[in-house]
Amino acid sequence: MTILGAADSGPSCYSRFVNEWFCWQYVEDRHEQITDALVEHVLITLAALVLGIAIALPLALLARRLPRLESAVLGFSTGVYTVPSLALLPLLVPFTGLSAATVVIGLGLYALTILVRALLDGLRSVPDDVREAARGLGYGSARMLTRIEMPLALPVVMAGLRVAAVSTIALTTVGTLVAYGGLGDLIAHGVARDFRAELMTAAVLCVVLAVVLDVVLVLLQRVLTPWTAGAR
Amino acid sequence: MELFADTWQYLIDPDSWTGAGGLVARLLEQLLLTATALVAAMLLGLPLALWLGHLGKGGFLAVNISNVGRAVPTFALLALLVAADWPGSEDFGPYGRAGLATLIALVLFALPPLITNGYVAMREVPSDVQEAADGMGMSPMQRFRRVELPLALPVIASGVRLALVQVWATATIAALVAGPGLGRIITEGFARNDYAQGMAGAVVVASVALVLELAAAAVQRAVDPMPRAPSPDRDEDLSVPSTTVAEAPTGS
Numbered sequence: 064m065t066i067l068g069a070a071d072s073g074p075s076c077y078s079r080f081v082n083e084w085f086c087w088q089y090v091e092d093r094h095e096q097i098t099d100a101l102v103e104h105v106l107i108t109l110a111a112l113v114l115g116i117a118i119a120l121p122l123a124l125l126a127r128r129l130p131r132l133e134s135a136v137l138g139f140s141t142g143v144y145t146v147p148s149l150a151l152l153p154l155l156v157p158f159t160g161l162s163a164a165t166v167v168i169g170l171g172l173y174a175l176t177i178l179v180r181a182l183l184d185g186l187r188s189v190p191d192d193v194r195e196a197a198r199g200l201g202y203g204s205a206r207m208l209t210r211i212e213m214p215l216a217l218p219v220v221m222a223g224l225r226v227a228a229v230s231t232i233a234l235t236t237v238g239t240l241v242a243y244g245g246l247g248d249l250i251a252h253g254v255a256r257d258f259r260a261e262l263m264t265a266a267v268l269c270v271v272l273a274v275v276l277d278v279v280l281v282l283l284q285r286v287l288t289p290w291t292a293g294a295r
Numbered sequence: 296m297e298l299f300a301d302t303w304q305y306l307i308d309p310d311s312w313t314g315a316g317g318l319v320a321r322l323l324e325q326l327l328l329t330a331t332a333l334v335a336a337m338l339l340g341l342p343l344a345l346w347l348g349h350l351g352k353g354g355f356l357a358v359n360i361s362n363v364g365r366a367v368p369t370f371a372l373l374a375l376l377v378a379a380d381w382p383g384s385e386d387f388g389p390y391g392r393a394g395l396a397t398l399i400a401l402v403l404f405a406l407p408p409l410i411t412n413g414y415v416a417m418r419e420v421p422s423d424v425q426e427a428a429d430g431m432g433m434s435p436m437q438r439f440r441r442v443e444l445p446l447a448l449p450v451i452a453s454g455v456r457l458a459l460v461q462v463w464a465t466a467t468i469a470a471l472v473a474g475p476g477l478g479r480i481i482t483e484g485f486a487r488n489d490y491a492q493g494m495a496g497a498v499v500v501a502s503v504a505l506v507l508e509l510a511a512a513a514v515q516r517a518v519d520p521m522p523r524a525p526s527p528d529r530d531e532d533l534s535v536p537s538t539t540v541a542e543a544p545t546g547s
Contacts (some may be wrong), residue, residue, distance in 0.1 A: 145508040146501040147464035149471065149478050153497035156490060157298045226365065233368040237468060240485055247370060254374045254472050262378055266371035273366035 077260040086260035093261075097249070101268060103163075104245025107238060108231050108276075110167045115174030115227060122175075123182035124208075133183070140176035148173070148237045156241065166238035173234060174227040181223020185216030218291055221284040225277055232273040246272075301491030306498065318480060318499060324391050325476035326503075328466045331390075332401030333459055339402065340409040341451070348417025348447075349439055357414035364407035369465045370472075373400045377472045384473070391475030397466065404465050405458040412454025416447035449519045456511040463504050477503075 076086035090097065126133040143151075151169045159165040189212050197211045236247030244251065246265040253262030285292060305311050312318045347353040376396035377384045387394030420443045428438040470478025480496030483489075516522065 141508070142505065145460055145504045147467040147478075147504060149464075149467045149481055150497040150500035150504070153481055153485070153490070153493045154501065156494070157296055229362070229365050233366060233371075236368040236370040237471070239370075239471065240482065247368070250368075250371055250374045251471065254378060257378060259378055262371075262374050266368070266375060269368050269371055270366055277366075 077258070082257070082259050084259045084263045086264075089260040090264060097264065097268070100246050100249050100265070101272070103243070104232070104235050104247075104269075104272065107163060107166055107170070107235050107243065107245055108228070108272075110163075111170035111231050111235075112174055112224075112228055114167060114171035115178050115231075116224075118171070119175050119178035119182055123179050123186070126179070126183060127186055136179060137183075140179050143172050144176045148234050149240060152237065152240050161241045161243075163238075163243040165241050166235065166243045170231050170234055170238075174231055177223050177227040177230070178220075181220050181226075182216070184223075185219035186212055188219050189215045214288070217288050218284070221280065221287075225280045228276050228280060229273045232269060232276060236269060298490055298494065302494040302498065305491045305495040311492070311495065316479070318477070318496075321475075321477045321480055322499065322503070324389070325463075325466050325478075328390055328394070328397060328401060328469075328476060329459070329462050329507075332398055332405055332462050332466075333455070335398075336402045336405035336409055336458060336462075337455065340406045341413050344410040344413030345417055345439075345444070345447075345451075348414040349435075349443065351418065354414065354418070357411050361407040361411045364404060369400065369404055369468050372403065373397065373465075373469055373472045373474065376400055377474070393469065393472060393474040396472075397469040397474045397476070400469070401462050401465050405462045408454045408457035408461060412457070413447075413451050416450035416454070417443055419450065420446045445520050449515065452511075452515040452518050456508070456515055459507055459511050460504070463507060467500050 074080050075088045075092075076083040077089040077092075122136055126136045146154075148169065151172065152165055155165045155169055159168060193211065193215065194207070197207050202211060235245050236250060238244035239247035239251040242248065246269050249261055249265035252258065253260075253265065310317075314320070344357060347357060373396065376382055376399055377393050382393075382395040382399060384393040384396065386392050387398070390398060424442060424446065425438065428442040433441065466476045467478040467481075469476050470480075470482040473479075473482075477496060477500050481493045481500070484492030484494070484496060
């Protein structure tokens with residue numbers, strides 16, 4: 064009965080003969096597969112960003128302490144950023160194999176290059192007289208960093224984090240080379256099978272994801288730096 | 296590790312360099328794609344960006360185009376172009392399979408850094424210098440050609456350098472849609488579980504990327520009318536926080 068009913072309404076909009084770009088029927092029928100890819104995409108992106116922050120913070124602090132190290136760190140990060148993502152992932156495969164770790168580490172390295180610069184710029188934007196005032200009030204270097212410098216550096220750092228987050232979402236698709244690309248896997252399958260609905264759905268979701276993450280980070284920044292609200 | 300030895304074997308084997316689909320052919324194909332796309336994007340984007348910067352209009356467009364470029368995955372755009380009826384995946388002259396689709400994607404992703412940096416470069420010419428030029432009786436055209444353009448050149452050049460990195464990266468990703476270029480060595484290696492070939496392709500792609508970047512940096516230094524000896528990245532202290540405008544990969 065159901066088969067007859069389906070035949071009445073003609074081929075579905077994602078069948079080979081119709082192959083429409085936008086097809087809600089596809090989203091309904093394959094929603095589990097799409098959700099899985101979406102979750103994988105978000106997890107890989109978040110893991111890469113956390114990894115990037117975890118490495119960038121000590122690196123930036125070290126580079127600030129040792130000026131000679133700063134040019135080395137910036138040189139290294141420019142070098143990493145120059146290597147195309149499709150070439151960086153194979154270079155990691157001997158160490159991490161065909162796993163999600165390869166994608167997370169590769170994308171973490173790209174995020175790192177943006178975040179180290181943002182952290183250095185942010186810390187440099189703290190006015191010297193503020194630092195002196197804090198020192199006069201008896202702040203040691205650790206308390207100065209956490210209570211004075213990091214909060215004041217936050218707007219610049221968050222701007223860097225937004226750039227890193229948006230580009231990491233986009234770059235995650237390339238992870239499909241090692242079969243961990245989140246929505247990129249759907250795009251690759253869509254190209255290989257000339258499956259337009261799948262391809263378009265995944266591409267649109269990527270952009271939506273980037274916008275959503277950007278908005279979340281803007282809201283987070285508002286909460287973390289309430290004193291900038293009036294100025295902007 | 297055995298994989299490193301195999302990769303080295305692949306790289307020193309003359310057979311992997313010659314022939315159709317060999318490293319040399321793919322390298323030339325990708326260099327041709329990169330040069331064509333970069334020149335086309337410069338011809339399209341720079342006049343617009345410099346003109347807008349000269350007038351001081353359209354800043355919203357110039358800044359936001361970078362954000363849009365970053366949010367759209369290069370792979371997704373390439374995939375859409377290849378799956379569409381036009382430009383599709385047909386061979387396109389010396390540019391190989393899906394050559395036209397690849398070229399369009401490359402130009403589109405080269406435009407944001409060119410336009411943003413071109414605009415910012417013109418806006419950052421100090422206003423007292425512009426006033427001095429007016430005061431000396433220069434026409435707007437003279438002011439543009441003899442005062443604003445030379446002062447803006449380092450930041451424009453830094454935009455071209457970013458665009459070059461972006462175009463090279465995107466040209467590599469074209470292989471994910473079975474397009475032309477060196478990336479094919481990588482994707483074919485992975486598809487056949489020949490990871491040594493994939494590694495070898497990656498080594499060549501990365502090395503050429505670094506060479507191009509160093510060459511672009513040298514050119515950028517050469518066009519700087521006021522080189523300041525100790526600071527190699529002058530463009531960065533000049534401009535808006537570097538991470539927000541100039542630096543940062545778009546979805547490469």
